[in-house]
Amino acid sequence: MTHDAAASRPAPRGRVLAGLSLAALGVVFGDIGTSPLYALKESFLLEHGVPATPENILGILSLVFWSLAFVISFKYIAVLLKADNRGEGGILALLALIRPQGELAGARRALVLLGLFGAALLYGDGVITPAISVLGALEGIDVATPALREYIVPIAVAILVVLFLAQRRGTAGIGRIFGPVMIVWFMAIGALGISGIARDPSILRALWPGYAVDFFVRDGMQGFLILGSVVLVLTGGEALYADMGHFGRRPIRLAWFALVLPALLLNYFGQGALLLDDPSGAANPFYHLVPKPLLYPMVALSTAAAVVASQALISGAFSLTRQAVQLGYCPRVTVVHTSQHEAGQIYIPEVNTGLMLACLALVIGFKSSTNLAGAYGIAVTGTMAITTVLFANAARTRLGWRPRLVIPMAALFLAVDLAFFSANLVKIPAGGWFPILLAGLIFVLMATWKKGRHIVTAVLREGTLPMELFIKEMAKRPPVRVPGVAVFMTSDLSGAPPVLLHHLKHNKVLHERVILMSVATREIPQVPEEDRVDCQDLGFGFFAVQASYGFMESPNVPDILQALVPRGLVVKAQEATFYLGRETLIPTKAAPAKRAALAARGLWMPMWRKRIFMVMANNARSATAFFGLPPNRVVELGAQVQI
Structure with missing residues (x-):
């Protein structure tokens, strides 16, 4: 209860x-x-x-x-x-x-x-x-x-x-x-x-x-x-x-x-x-x-x-x-x-x-x-x-x-x-x-x-690679690793986030330690501190961190990193590099058959709602400020998303 x-x-x-x-x-x-x-x-x-x-x-x-x-x-x-x-x-x-x-x-x-x-x-x-x-x-x-x-x-x-x-x-x-x-x-x-x-x-x-x-x-x-x-x-x-x-x-x-x-x-x-x-x-x-x-x-x-x-x-x-x-x-x-x-x-x-x-x-x-x-x-x-x-x-x-x-x-x-x-x-x-x-x-x-947001998340998920396959690929063909910690913000820990794939594709390097962090809201007002953070070692220098907040709380990534210290993962917010994805939304039309198929999956909105969503997304507060990230430690990589 x-x-x-x-x-x-x-x-x-x-x-x-x-x-x-x-x-x-x-x-x-x-x-x-x-x-x-x-x-x-x-x-x-x-x-x-x-x-x-x-x-x-x-x-x-x-x-x-x-x-x-x-x-x-x-x-x-x-x-x-x-x-x-x-x-x-x-x-x-x-x-x-x-x-x-x-x-x-x-x-x-x-x-x-x-x-x-x-x-x-x-x-x-x-x-x-x-x-x-x-x-x-x-x-x-x-x-x-x-x-x-x-x-x-x-x-x-x-x-x-x-x-x-x-x-x-x-x-x-x-x-x-x-x-x-x-x-x-x-x-x-x-x-x-x-x-x-x-x-x-x-x-x-x-x-x-x-x-x-x-x-x-x-x-x-x-x-x-x-x-x-x-x-x-x-x-x-x-x-x-x-x-x-x-x-x-x-x-x-x-x-x-x-x-x-x-x-x-x-x-x-x-x-x-x-x-x-x-x-x-x-x-x-x-x-x-x-x-x-x-x-x-x-x-x-x-x-x-x-x-x-x-x-x-x-x-x-x-x-x-x-x-x-x-x-x-x-x-x-x-x-x-x-x-x-x-x-x-x-x-x-x-x-x-x-x-x-x-x-x-x-x-x-x-x-x-x-x-x-x-x-x-x-x-x-x-x-x-x-x-x-x-x-x-x-x-x-x-x-x-x-x-x-x-x-x-x-x-x-x-x-x-x-x-x-x-x-x-x-x-x-x-x-x-x-x-x-x-x-x-x-x-x-x-x-x-x-x-x-449901549509954007579904579109981005289609372009992700399951983490197990990604880790195996990294083990087979390891990229150049550089000192430091990289934190990739993602909404889905089951797959490699698009911002990670884009970073690897363009920069050809990875940090020694890579943290995939997801911040989720639970259906309760406050989450007890002992249940706030869950950390999993994925191997090959990768860690999956799931942070949970109640709907009466505001998320704070530096606090999440501090909560990782007792778990043996010491990360200082002012020394880590945070990678965020910035989506450029492109409203698209579709043929009746495709529109019906998307609607059946809950992935379609009329054009007028798409334009409203774009205005709201463009005026939303930046993820950097919302999650309390140090602005001088943030790297944003853009991606076009068709909705």
Whole structure:
């Protein structure tokens, strides 16, 4: 079972548990914690046709309560946190569990492609969350001083620009205050909720699920479509699951049940009580809960909480991209480690720039959290449903859960997820198109890269010579050997890499020691150091080195060479020569018969996908930088590859 390693770690207790729970508040719960800024407000918009009558208020509050109880507390906290990949959660961790080696086929291929689209949707979440959270926080200015309404968008743009530009410096410094900021935030919204409930304690009747049922029966289709707004209280559920590897189950559960859930429920019910007392507050019930003298301090605190929520999603996008690179769904990118102590704190300039431009476009284009709410719902509900499907497969086939438990549970989860998703489909014209378009674009890029690399690897493999035959040939007709060590990077240790054959053909010499090195990604988050490197002496001065990394790790060749020392192979990175192959891709057309034959072997792409793949390959980060090779010790040999 893949979660043995995680299960063997001692559960945190005492001060360690408290510290992890505090840190989780600043990373895991920022997104869901800022939902009260806009979630309930969206349910009573005029275009929904659901006025703020006592029956509707009680019905919607009942939906909010039971949605949080079922989806977050039961599905994510109680069940999904147990379905981990050696301690890691999230869509790509599940995808790594179910991903087979080799070419995909049949239902498994459809499942992997679905998971890939779910990962692409997460980028939409990462783009929308900073925009909607910051706008929702600043809209308190409109309540305090309506004359300043026109400054909300420029201020939001300025905050987001500063936030994204600060990423290159890392979050280690400001990250220490994220937890305390969120403690103050949750205590503040909880206190506001208590003051609201005091206005009309009868709002607590909404705890009875009958009010939710009556709401559906009474309002019919209009009541069903309101789920598209209610789902906004669930934003951040996927982040909660994905961040499990950073903090563990117990700290997340403790923070949720001890502080986050009570504060959220108090605030939502306080907003509901406010509406029972004064339905005109439906325009922005969160800020109407705040006493007038405290409006601007609350705007400042809300903005700080929105920045924390945004930072969590930005960091999540960086982590997601690194996982995608390691799993072969994304070209090499620049991964900058911003902390000497925390391996998970990384910065990816390419992703940061893309997120910043997309966020600014959303803020300028949509202008308010209300306009963005439709886009948000599609991204959230789509990801929830896909996670359920992947969980059901992984739990049944890889984690050893009993089918009689998994199937009915997954069916129930999926029924709820699809209900929320269906209610959001009507919002596609009003903004829901954005996450679908963005996810579709990212999905095409990831699938094209995976397919293209598969084709290139297959073409190169056809030109290789089995290592046994190569070694025998070297023994029969030994070339001139020169002092030193040569390291040839390859993806397949079973054959002599093309770059080695080209080097021997053109230079007619070999180093005294030749290392064939392959760096592979396994389906687990981290590989134990004792399993990192495997070295095999092939004879005649040749060595095969297989290095393994998890999908949460970044490869480093000098570290691999250092790990060879205990195995009797002493190689200094600054004294070795590293040989890399640089492929020049040539897109080719083919006759229908040949095209059909290649397609049957999974080795064909349409011309438009070939051109996309070429652009991605040409803009990928160099292998020298990605593997941490000394630039002045690298030799690149080119080869033309027809695809």
